[in-house]
Amino acid sequence: MLVDHIVSPSPEDLQAFFDSHIHRRECVLQVLAASEIMYSGRAASMAEAGEFLTIIKPDGSLQVHGAKGVKPVNWQPKTNDIFVMQEADHLVLTAERYSPNEIVRISFLEPALAQAFEIQEDHSFVLMGSEADMQKSLKANPESIEEGLIILDEELPTSVGDIDLYAQDAQGNLVVMELKRNKATQEAVHQLARYVQKIHQQMPKRDIRGFLVAPDITNPAMKELNLLGLEFKQITALPEFETNVSQPGLFEGLMA
């Protein structure tokens, strides 16, 4: 719901706009303006006089968008303090965060628009098809990976990280599994190798097999996997999502 809307605000208008909204933290604020943006903190960046859309949400997060891409040009996920100041002939917004110490300063050189609207928070968000879902599904149906597999543990902690799935095969060998919901890369291969090595150190007498469980694998990763004597177990990823979702029925099915 639109609460406030000022076209081509003067610096004074803009100041009043922020004064009335910035600390109430109820509205999403937007300023469209030719701006100069400066960031310093984990890195440092600067954007000279271009047009940007600045968005400040009630939770204090700030993002500055340019003409392209999903990713903002500048942003701050959390801020401890946001304030505005007149400077020369324009308004400057400063957003500070203390830990890590970082600061974004936006000079609104030529504001075209300032507006505020309320966005009610939503809670009914459902995401399916994450690695966690995959893990649950595979734990329930280990035979879809290999006949005779028995799951021993999930998220088994080791000193070098947690093992996604830990199992025993039909011959009684131990199996270490690393799951990826996307195409597996060399990174994943080495993650798996690390776990297998660790378990091997702990139990030098046992045979340890390593499975990289994913819908697909890159060529270099496959090569590396073979070199290391590990195995790729292809699983059809999330078959229920492969169908075109615009079909009626699935829409409801997603929430089931």
Next chain:
Amino acid sequence: MLVDHIVSPSPEDLQAFFDSHIHRRECVLQVLAASEIMYSGRAASMAEAGEFLTIIKPDGSLQVHGAKGVKPVNWQPKTNDIFVMQEADHLVLTAERYSPNEIVRISFLEPALAQAFEIQEDHSFVLMGSEADMQKSLKANPESIEEGLIILDEELPTSVGDIDLYAQDAQGNLVVMELKRNKATQEAVHQLARYVQKIHQQMPKRDIRGFLVAPDITNPAMKELNLLGLEFKQITALPEFETNVSQPGLFEGLMA
């Protein structure tokens, strides 16, 4: 610059709004509405009737923002096709991408606002303090890592990835370096270990040292590093950015 602005548009208004803008790809479009969002592709998600802000940029990227956070609730970095359709008593926007195949559908149940504005593309963006900068700086001043170090190569490719910096120490030993601009984790330790092992395989006769070069390191990572016989080389990260940037002078300094 504000081009179009419709408060509480009817479905027909909204349709006309999209018809006039969606294919010209000149404006950033924004719709604030009680919406229902459905995504299917790499995963699947759904959000029931909440208030969301949908933003479509001229490059075809789409993002749907809720009341919190920098990250959108739903998004699509690139789209091949965006279209709208009347459905029952409301308008539905569909954004499709072919590879990977994914689709976002937004039902605008109660539109509160539809806007279009022009954002000129900006080109003068400068970021400093990336790992690339760090690498350049260290390459120029290897003695800041260790006395007598001679850099032999940068981004040296191996079958398991590229080595950030490759060098020789005062005693003639080979040195493999992995750089991190943040606190180094176990991941970084194993990345380094991988490279050292590879080089060792190639030259079994030579002594190979492995340096993890970072401003800081996590405790578990330090333990693991010691176990593997590798070394941590602390470097003060980007001293020029530690100072408070709001000081006059540095602002200009950033661009120098």
Next chain:
DNA sequence: ACATGAATATTGGAT
């Protein structure tokens, strides 16, 4: 198009 790795990654969860 594929593969790789950085990122001001962000975010959530576990410890």
Next chain:
DNA sequence: ATCCAATTTTCATGT
């Protein structure tokens, strides 16, 4: 607060 791993990661880059 620290640490770790997933992410519809996104994005740039190299091949």
